[in-house]
Amino acid sequence: MPVVPSCLLKPVRNQFLALLPEREDRHPLGCHNPRIPDEAVFDRLVQVLVFGCRYERAADEHCSATTLRRRRDEWIKLGVMEDLRLLVLSAYDHMIGLELDHLIADGCITKAPAGGECAGRSPVDRGRQGLRRSQLTEAHGIPLVTEPAPANTRDHTLLPATLNAYRNLEKALGPLPKHPRLGLDAGYDYRPVRDDLAERGIDARITRRGEKTPIQADGRWVVERTNSWMNNFGKLRRRTERRKTTIEFYIALACIFVTVRHLIRRTWTHYRWDTRPRTPRIR
Secondary structure (H helix, E strand, O other): OOOOOHHHHHHHHHHHHHHOOOOOOOOOOOOOOOOOOHHHHHHHHHHHHHHOOOHHHHOOOOOOHHHHHHHHHHHHHHOHHHHHHHHHHHHHHHHOOOOOOEEEEEEEEEEOOOOOOOOEEOOOOOOOEEEEEEEEEOOOOOEEEEEEEEOOOOHHHHHHHHHHHHHOOHHHHOOOOOOOEEEEOHHHOOHHHHHHHHHHOOEEEEOOOOOOOOOOOOOOHHHHHHHHHHHOOHHHHEOOOOOHHHHHHHHHHHHHHHHHHHHHHHHOOOOOOOOOOOOOOOO
16 A cells, blocks of 8 residues: 555656666676666655655565665756656646745754754754754745755745745746745844845735734745645654755655645646546545
């Protein structure tokens, strides 16, 4: 039984395998052990993402933990997971439409007991090692940019890097709105932030510090919902990877599943296809 619904796993897996370059067998004698299929490795890496378990727990007699790590590093070097994430975003924009006129950003802190490049003293967990994710979404909560950093990094200092990565989406999504509206909470209420957003031509809607503003007032609840969706993946909820490239690999995979799930639910009322679920609710 798959760890995610088959209506999510199959299209994501098939498109991922289609992006992989063809591999040539250059062994001179042709007597080495056969290569583990990429499909089997991908399914086990999805298990690692969802459950947050060690590679040894996802491995079996057909696929070892060493194979999982080697294939993961091979795919990270190729950059296919990020290519697939951009392809999924482009497909969502083509079928439903991304509402990029209204953006929301916020940070989220999770545990990082193994330390590493993106670990720091967590201000909300008694100084233990933690990771902060700077999340940027569109109006419906589709994750556009997720920037990892140590937990002791403040939200407003990550905003410029997050917005720079958002501008890079123009290659995949086409022209972006020149003057979008950006909703932020009181953690971004600083003069340098307002000046930077003004230079970028972004209409900032920042909650004033000290004011009690309901999260529903300016639509900021959608980014909180997206953070909750991302934390449903055990590998992101309790990060055990030490390298930033590996963290970004799993973040991209989680964003793909979040986007595809939302895409199926939105298209359920707009389109018809042979494998269409009976209800828009995906379990």
